[in-house]
Amino acid sequence: MVSSHLYCSICGAANRAQATFCNTCGRPLRTDISSQQYLLVGSAPSTRIGLLTSNHLLKRRYRILRPIGKGGMGVVYKAEDRLFQNRPVAVKEMNQHGLSPRELIEAIEAFxxxxYLLVDLSHPSLPKIHDYFEEEGRWYLVMDFIEGENLEKYLEKAPGGRLPLKETLKIGMKLSHVLHYLHSHRPPIIFRDLKPTNVMRTPTGEIYLIDFGIARLFKAGQAQDTVSYGSVGYAAPEQFGKLTTPQSDIYSLGALLHQLLSGYDPGTNTPNPFTFPPLSRVPAKLEGLVGQMVEMNATNRPASMAAVYQELQGIEAQLVRKTPLPQTRSTPTAAAVSKQRMLSPSQIPARSQPSKKISRRAVIIGMAALGLAVAGGGMEVWVFAPHPLYTYGGHSENVNGMADMFSAIEVILVMLYLLLPGRLPTHVSHQEAQMEPCRCGMWRMETMYTPTGGILSM
Structure with missing residues (x-):
């Protein structure tokens, strides 16, 4: 059976059997067409793209810096928006070279x-549209500039052309999330061309879906697509002559994940573009999910992108649970944490607050040292020498140096006693202490009242 479509050898897009040029990239589909004929067919040379030079000003607002990408639907330039403090933007120029009048109309409609699709959308993985205009017969689309590179270039630098498992899961979750957002739109938006060149990756690992040139609004009940679009190896079988549905994007994501995990380019699948070699060194659950996503029959694929996202999320969580955590310090058990949280304020020991003034303890230490010096220095004079009569408490008696020495030692012992933990009152006023002269003429504290009402006897 002869195929009713003619596939482009450059971009892989499906074209009608009678087509001379690819309706996606504009390249000749037949080898018998000379390069001279290729230049003459279609529109005038002014329709060729990629001719904007540096510092060229579009719409008296966007200053072209340099081209940053080229695809079947057009050329993308990095530019500056002079209206908003020279913020960087991406300017996409529509490819209309080599198109017949009918194909040119279709290309403008796709552009x-x-x-119109992007202007109403808002998602972290979608660029925002800022402007859309025509100038000198060419059409331009202005959107967010995304610093980075597409997945195709990123894979070229990866060992073996494949990515680590965890990174692949991250990319898969981000793409399934944004595609689910598109499918949840009313009416649903089918991307139809998910492949490495249409996925941008920033240096920080953020993922963006770009190039909505062939995306379409899904119409339930429609028998088939008006035009067959897609890239061989990534496009689902139903994209070639049948109706595309959200399951078509699931197939494309499965083909992309297979490439990220294996390094195998599905665009090289020959003669059957819908076959994939078995995956190795991946979890069995992930291998089964990818295999289900690339099923030929759309009804055998996962029900939705939300289901794909949940499966990928579960596989990632399982990998995290199997990864041992670094032992940096001991972690309290749940019981200990619970017990600590149940302590009442009265059970929590109070923390001592540093004093901003000279502490009473330091003062008493100094007094004790002074007392020791005085007692030691005058021991020989005071121990046995008689002393005059002292009157105290209504009594009179003669005392000697030995008694005075004991009184001095008593004072020193009291001071040292106050240095014991918990014995030193926080504050003692003159009214709270009862004092009388000791036998050696010094003051002796008989009783001390603490601020809380406690009694400290000496």
Whole structure:
């Protein structure tokens, strides 16, 4: 059976059997067409793209810096928006070279559709549209500039052309999340061309879905697509002559995940573009999910992108649980944490607050040292020498140096006693202490009242 479609050898897009040029990239589909004929067919040379030079000003607002990408639907330039403090933007120029009048109309409609689709969308993985206009017969689309590179270039630098498992899961979750957002739109938006060149990755690992040129609004009940679009190896079988549905994007994501995990380019699948070699060194659950996503029959694929996201999330969580955590310090058990949280304020020991003034303890230490010096220095004079009569408490008696020495030692012992933990009152006023002269003419504290009402007897 002869195929009713003619596939482009450059971009892989499906074209009608009678087509001379690819309706996606504009390249000749037949080898018998000379390069001279290729230049003459279609529109005038002014329709060729990629001719904007550096510092060229579009719409008296966007200053072109340099081209940063080229695809089947057009050329993308990095530019500056002079209206908003030279913020960086991406300017996409529509490819209309080599198109027949009918194909040119279809290309303009696809370009406008991309603008109208994106202007109403808001998602972290989608670029925002800022402007859409025509100038000198060419159509331009202005959107967010995304610093980074597409996955195709990123894979070229990866060992073996494949990515680590955890990174692949991250990319898969981000893409399934944004595709689920598109499918949840009313009416649903089918991307239809998910492949490495249409996925941007920033230096920080953020993922963006770009190039909505062939995206379409899904219409339930429609028998088939008006035009067959897609890239061989990534496009689902139903994209070639049948109706595309959200399950078509699930197939494309499965083909992309297979490539990220294996390094195998599905675009090289020959002669059957819908076959994939077995995956190795991946969890069995992930291998089964990818295999289900690339099922030929759309009804055998996962029900939705939300289901794909949940499966990928579960596989990632299982990997995290199997990874031992670094032992940096001991972690309290749940019981200990619970017990600590149940302590009442009265059970929590109070923390001592540093004093901003000279502490009473330091003062008493100094007094004790002074007392020791005085007692030691005058021991020989005071121990046995008689002393005059002292009167105290209504009594009179003669005392000698030995008694005075004991009184001095008593004072020193009291001071040292106050240095014991918990014995030193926080504050003692003159009214709270009862004092009388000791036998050696010094003051002796008989009783001390603490601020809380306690009694400290000496």
């Amino acid at each position: 406008e559709r991309e603008a």
